[in-house]
Amino acid sequence: MARLILFNKPYGVLSQFTDDGTGTPRATLKDYLDLPGVYPAGRLDFDSEGLLLLTDDGRLQARIADPKFKLPKTYLVQVEGDVPEASISQLRQGIALKDGPTRPAEAERIADPMLWPRNPPIRVRKSIPDCWLRLTISEGRNRQVRRMTAAIGYPTLRLVRWRIGGWAVEGLAPGEWRIIDGA
Structure with a gap:
């Protein structure tokens, strides 16, 4: 059964679980979520806040993130x-x-x-x-x-x-x- 996580991403947090390691270290999803096997369904800029969806279901991830579905x-x-x-x-x-x-x-x-x-x-x-x-x-x-x-x-x-x-x-x-x- 698919899991969907609703996350309120703070300002100044990357929408991924790792930083690229160049420059000053930045906060990532790993600093807030300890849920193996889930991935962001789309992105939210480093300097934006609010709803970020994560899921462990590839089809659901595509349906949320892909612009062809016009969500x-x-x-x-x-x-x-x-x-x-x-x-x-x-x-x-x-x-x-x-x-x-x-x-x-x-x-x-x-x-x-x-x-x-x-x-x-x-x-x-x-x-x-x-x-x-x-x-x-x-x-x-x-x-x-x-x-x-x-x-x-x-x-x-x-x-x-x-x-x-x-x-x-x-x-x-x-x-x-x-x-x-x-x-």
């Missing part, structure tokens, strides 16, 4: 600036990136989601406002959400993956995980 991924994104509705509308239509246009995203401005504190905290500038967006995409390009917000003129300050398909990080503190048997 929606929802992100809570804190951006620099006060994003107008016209810019949010651009996200909904798809954004032209260097590696081609994105699919249309579900995008909306949201109130501060009152998440756990990030360590280290984001840089706050008193003279420049920030705001939060909820963005749902069905692709998984490298640093896609960050590139999308930058393309509309609002760089990402903090990126938290909240949901993948029907699984959410809700109720898990950074570094915590939960097993779902028979996923």
Whole structure:
């Protein structure tokens, strides 16, 4: 029976069990999970936080990670600036990136989601406002959400993956995980 692990990946942790050994050592999944035989189903950047799924089932891993299955991924994104509705509308239509246009995203401005504190905290500038967006995409390009917000003129300050398909990080503190048997 397949095991699925929901893990709230903290900021500054690699989405793999080993570091490449070059440069300053970095935290890895091994620092948080001692579960032999499970592997990440997809990736989450070193400087992003939130839901990372791991499984011991290769088919399930492929179904979660492979973009051809178009599994929606929802992100809570804190951006620099006060994003107008016209810019949010651009996200909904798809954004032209260097590696081609994105699919249309579900995008909306949201109130501060009152998440756990990030360590280290984001840089706050008193003279420049920030705001939060909820963005749902069905692709998984490298640093896609960050590139999308930058393309509309609002760089990402903090990126938290909240949901993948029907699984959410809700109720898990950074570094915590939960097993779902028979996923």
